[in-house]
Amino acid sequence: MADKIVQPPLHTAPAVFTRALLDWLPWLEPLAEEGLTERQMAGLVDAVRAKSPYFRLLARDPDALRARTLTDKDIFYNPEAGLPRGERELAAAATSRFNGCIYCASVHARHSATYSKRADDVQRLLDEGVAADLGERWNAIIAACVALSATPIAFASEHVERLRRAGLDDLAIADVIHAAAFFNSANRLMLSLGEPALPAEA
Amino acid sequence: MSAALTDVIDALAGIRPGSALDAVRNRRPQAREQAEASFRALFEPESFAGVSAAERFAVAVFVTGLHGDAVSAAFYAERLGATEPSPGVPAAVDAAIAAASGQGPYGRYPVGLLSREDTPGPSYHVGPEARRILGARLAAAFDHAHLLVFHPRDAAPARLQALLDAGWSTTDIVTLSQIIAFLSFQIRVAAGLRILATA
Numbered sequence: 001m002a003d004k005i006v007q008p009p010l011h012t013a014p015a016v017f018t019r020a021l022l023d024w025l026p027w028l029e030p031l032a033e034e035g036l037t038e039r040q041m042a043g044l045v046d047a048v049r050a051k052s053p054y055f056r057l058l059a060r061d062p063d064a065l066r067a068r069t070l071t072d073k074d075i076f077y078n079p080e081a082g083l084p085r086g087e088r089e090l091a092a093a094a095t096s097r098f099n100g101c102i103y104c105a106s107v108h109a110r111h112s113a114t115y116s117k118r119a120d121d122v123q124r125l126l127d128e129g130v131a132a133d134l135g136e137r138w139n140a141i142i143a144a145c146v147a148l149s150a151t152p153i154a155f156a157s158e159h160v161e162r163l164r165r166a167g168l169d170d171l172a173i174a175d176v177i178h179a180a181a182f183f184n185s186a187n188r189l190m191l192s193l194g195e196p197a198l199p200a201e202a
Numbered sequence: 203m204s205a206a207l208t209d210v211i212d213a214l215a216g217i218r219p220g221s222a223l224d225a226v227r228n229r230r231p232q233a234r235e236q237a238e239a240s241f242r243a244l245f246e247p248e249s250f251a252g253v254s255a256a257e258r259f260a261v262a263v264f265v266t267g268l269h270g271d272a273v274s275a276a277f278y279a280e281r282l283g284a285t286e287p288s289p290g291v292p293a294a295v296d297a298a299i300a301a302a303s304g305q306g307p308y309g310r311y312p313v314g315l316l317s318r319e320d321t322p323g324p325s326y327h328v329g330p331e332a333r334r335i336l337g338a339r340l341a342a343a344f345d346h347a348h349l350l351v352f353h354p355r356d357a358a359p360a361r362l363q364a365l366l367d368a369g370w371s372t373t374d375i376v377t378l379s380q381i382i383a384f385l386s387f388q389i390r391v392a393a394g395l396r397i398l399a400t401a
Contacts, residue, residue, distance in 0.1 A: 013312050017316075029372055066239075067243050074236065149390075174226045181386075191355055192346075
């Protein structure tokens, strides 16, 4: 086979969960930025994603990437009702913390801190893990994400009841389910196709 | 089964048109359509390219089986059967599920503060008997699927090298990874909505 593993350049791996900006270094060869076909560009959805080695690697299966990207955008960006954006991002960060994806956790902890304006609580999730006591509403969301992320799945009616008691309606609960489910997918791609790195200047 | 089936997640979660959860799903229409488009891109693609239908569905049966999700496992087992796999393959897949099942997530972190959270667990490799039936290529895919399902933070370049050595190209590995990742999503959406509908 001509295909080979890509040796990442010398770098420092993050050894803790962090809200810092991280790089991601692929272990397999992404497509070249120049020479992307129309279909591959359509897979990226946003032209700016052609800068990302992660998305240029996934663009090798452009139809799967496109559908996945559009799913992601609606789960997290659709502004209509349901769970507030900061808590959708909390679900993504909590799922990533539980599965152990330092890169995904960094991105979505930043987003959650920005949209919820609860940076200290988000940081405690990163530092202490999914058992951190962040108030009942966030605890209920995090517990639901953890139960849904376990394999086999441990999510059960008591998680739904706890979310309802915390004030979530069925659309908001469906948003928790989708955000956690989506990051079970994203974590597995980011963890297995490359690795995070501290930016060179850091 | 035919392509007439309108929405796989609805089928797996038991969501009927006009139900409360049908309405909830319609509030995120693009997520709903594109989850289905993801299924089609991975399991009913225009071209199967480097990864055959039988390989895709065999991996799906293995992954859904490892999740212990009987509804999803039955859905994909039926489709594996429709690909007319080599004799013994479905039974070998079932045997691999039984041998590989466990509880996740576990695995190791980079050495440092997080080491106290390291959780030990098995690294699975398809046994010689199943490997003889599945072939080296599909056996390597199962080894990788088990890693991603149960202990993805143990991933390393050597695990991708094992796939390359078994005949998976870089592009094939992207498709395989997307299949495993998508199933990790689809199984959880279906299971979550199933609970939500009854709670």
